[in-house]
Amino acid sequence: xxxxxxxxxxxxxxxxxxxxxxxxxxxxxxxxxxxxxxxxxxxxxxxxxxxxxxxxxxxxxxxxxxxxxxxxxxxxxxxxxxxxxxxxxxxxxxxxxxxxxxxxxxxxxxxxxxxxxxxxxxxxxxxxxxxxxxxxxxxxxxxx
Amino acid sequence: xxxxxxxxxxxxxxxxxxxxxxxxxxxxxxxxxxxxxxxxxxxxxxxxxxxxxxxxxxxxxxxxxxxxxxxxxxxxxxxxxxxxxxxxxxxxxxxxxxxxxxxxxxxxxxxxxxxxxxxxxxxxxxxxxxxxxxxxxxxxxxxxxxxxxxxxxxxxxxxxxxxxxxxxxxxxxxxxxxxxxxxxxxxxxxxxxxxxxxxxxxxxxxxxxxxxxxxxxxxxx
Numbered sequence: 119x120x121x122x123x124x125x126x127x128x129x130x131x132x133x134x135x136x137x138x139x140x141x142x143x144x145x146x147x148x149x150x151x152x153x154x155x156x157x158x159x160x161x162x163x164x165x166x167x168x169x170x171x172x173x174x175x176x177x178x179x180x181x182x183x184x185x186x187x188x189x190x191x192x193x194x195x196x197x198x199x200x201x202x203x204x205x206x207x208x209x210x211x212x213x214x215x216x217x218x219x220x221x222x223x224x225x226x227x228x229x230x231x232x233x234x235x236x237x238x239x240x241x242x243x244x245x246x247x248x249x250x251x252x253x254x255x256x257x258x259x260x261x262x
Numbered sequence: 263x264x265x266x267x268x269x270x271x272x273x274x275x276x277x278x279x280x281x282x283x284x285x286x287x288x289x290x291x292x293x294x295x296x297x298x299x300x301x302x303x304x305x306x307x308x309x310x311x312x313x314x315x316x317x318x319x320x321x322x323x324x325x326x327x328x329x330x331x332x333x334x335x336x337x338x339x340x341x342x343x344x345x346x347x348x349x350x351x352x353x354x355x356x357x358x359x360x361x362x363x364x365x366x367x368x369x370x371x372x373x374x375x376x377x378x379x380x381x382x383x384x385x386x387x388x389x390x391x392x393x394x395x396x397x398x399x400x401x402x403x404x405x406x407x408x409x410x411x412x413x414x415x416x417x418x419x420x421x422x423x424x425x426x427x428x429x430x431x432x433x434x435x436x437x438x439x440x441x442x443x444x445x446x447x448x449x450x451x452x453x454x455x456x457x458x459x460x461x462x463x464x465x466x467x468x469x470x471x472x473x474x475x476x477x478x479x480x481x482x483x
Contacts, residue, residue, distance in 0.1 A: 215337070220372040227374045233384045237325040242332060245321075245343060246374075249336040 132182040135209050140177035142209070145202040146195045147175070158194035161240045162247060185212045189250050193243060196228040198250075214250070224250070269316055269340065271365035275405060278312045278361075283408020302350035305406060309357035313342065318364065320357070322346040328382035331356045333363060335373040340364065345379070358402035366394065393453060400452075400459045411472060412463035414448040441478040 147155055152175075156168040164187060173179045188210065192203045199221040207214060214221075224246060231242045247253075282305060289301045310320050319341035326345040330352070333342040342360040344353060359377055367373050377395070378384070397417070404412040448471070451458040461467055 217371065220336070223370075223372045223374075230376075233386065234329065235327040237327050238329045241323050241326055241329075241343065245332075245334055245341065249334055249338050252338060 128182060129180075131211075132180075136179065136182075137177040139183060139206060139209055140175045142202040142206045143191060144175040146192055146197045146200060146206070147171075148195060148197070150195060155191070155194055158243075159190055161236075162190055162194070162243055164190050183210060185210070186251060186253065188212065189214070190247060193224075193228065193247055193250065196225045196232075198222075199225050216250070269318070269364070271361070274312060274316050275361060275365060276410065278309065279405055279408050279410045281308055281312075281408075282406060286408055299349075299351040302354050306350055306354035306357055309354060309361060313357065313361060318342060320344065328378055329376055330379045331360050331377045333360055333367075333373075333375050335364075335367055335370070337371060354406060355402060358405050359398050362398045362401045362405065366398070396456060396459070397453055400463070404463060409463075409468075411468050414445060414452045414462065415471075415475065416445050417449050417452060437478045441475065444474065444478075 152171045153168045156166055156171045159166045159171075166187070170179070174183065188203075188206060189198075192198045192200070192206075197203055198216075199218055203221075204218075216224075227246065228243070231239050234242070285301055285304055285308065313320050317340065319339055321341060321343045322345075323343045324346045326343070326347075329345060330348065331342055331344040333340070342357075342364075344356045344360070348356055356377065363375055363377070367375065377398075383392075383395075401413050401417060404410055448462070452462060462471075
C-alpha cells in the first residue's frame with residue numbers, strides 16, 4: 119500500500135474511533151482538571167495545551183493520538199492499569215509489553231510520588247515514562 | 263524490552279567491600295577538628311563504577327528536592343537516580359544505600375524504591391519502611407568502611423543456609439543447622455533492634471561471630 123493510501127486508511131480509522139477514544143480519555147482523567155493534566159503532560163515534555171486536552175476528550179482533534187501521548191496521558195492520571203486504558207490501547211491498535219500487575223505497581227508508585235515536591239515528581243515520572251516506552255524526551259523519535 | 267538480568271547483589275557487595283577497605287586504609291589520618299571527608303569522591307566513584315559494571319544504570323539527577331535517590335527495576339533494566347547536589351560523602355553513602363537496597367528488592371518484573379533526604383521522609387512512611395531504611399543505612403555504612411563483618415553474614419540472602427557448605431556426617435549436619443539458626447537469629451535481631459545493630463558492629467562481637475562461624479563451618483565441612 120502506498121503512503122497516501124495508508125494515510126487515508128489511518129485517517130479514516132481515526133475518524134471512526136476518535137469519539138470513543140475521547141470518552142475513555144475523559145474517564146482516565148477522573149476528577150483531575152484539564153489544566154492540571156495539561157500541566158503534568160507539559161512537565162513530561164509533551165506539547166499539549168489545556169485546549170488540546172479538551173479537544174481530544176471531545177473527539178475534535180484530526181490527528182491520530184500517538185502511543186506516546188496515550189501512555190503519557192494515562193501516566194499523568196495514574197490510570198495505566200485502568201480498564202479504560204486497556205480499552206484505549208485496543209481501540210487504537212497499540213500494545214504495551216507490560217503485565218497488568220506491573221501497570222498496577224506503576225500506578226501505585228505514581229500515587230506514592232504525589233506526596234513528593236513537584237521537581238521530584240517530574241523526575242520520577244520521566245524515568246517511569248522511559249521504562250514504559252523506552253524513549254527519552256530528548257530522543258528524535260519523541261512525538262510532540 | 264530486553265530480558266531482565268539476574269544480578270547477584272550480595273556478590274557485588276562482597277566484591278566491592280575489599281576495595282573500599284583498601285581505599286579507607288590508604289587515607290591520611292584526619293587532623294583533629296577536620297570536617298572534610300577525604301576519599302569520599304573516590305568511594306562514590308568506586309561504587310558508581312561497580313554498579314555500572316554490573317549493569318545498573320546510574321544517573322545523577324538535578325532538581326531532586328526531597329529524594330536522595332530512587333531506583334526502578336523493570337524489564338528495561340535496573341537504574342538508580344541520585345540527587346546531583348549531594349556532597350561527595352553523601353553521594354558515596356547514597357550509592358552504598360542504593361546498592362544495599364538492590365540486595366533487598368524482591369525478584370519481581372517491576373519494582374521501585376525511594377530514599378529520602380534527612381527530614382524529608384513522608385508522614386505516611388510505615389514502621390516497616392523506617393526499619394528497612396535503618397538496616398539499609400547500617401549496612402551501607404559498614405560497606406563504606408569495607409567492614410561487612412560488622413553486619414550479619416547472610417543479611418541480604420534469601421536463605422541463610424546458602425554458602426554454608428556441604429555437611430559431613432551427623433555432627434556436621436548438627437553444626438550446619440546450628441550455624442544456619444545463629445545466622446538467621448542474628449539477621450532477625452539486626453532487623454528489629456538498633457541496639458543489636460550497634461552491638462553487632464562492635465569489635466568484640468565481630469571477633470566472636472567470626473570465631474563461632476569458623477568453628478562451626480570447620481565442623482560442618
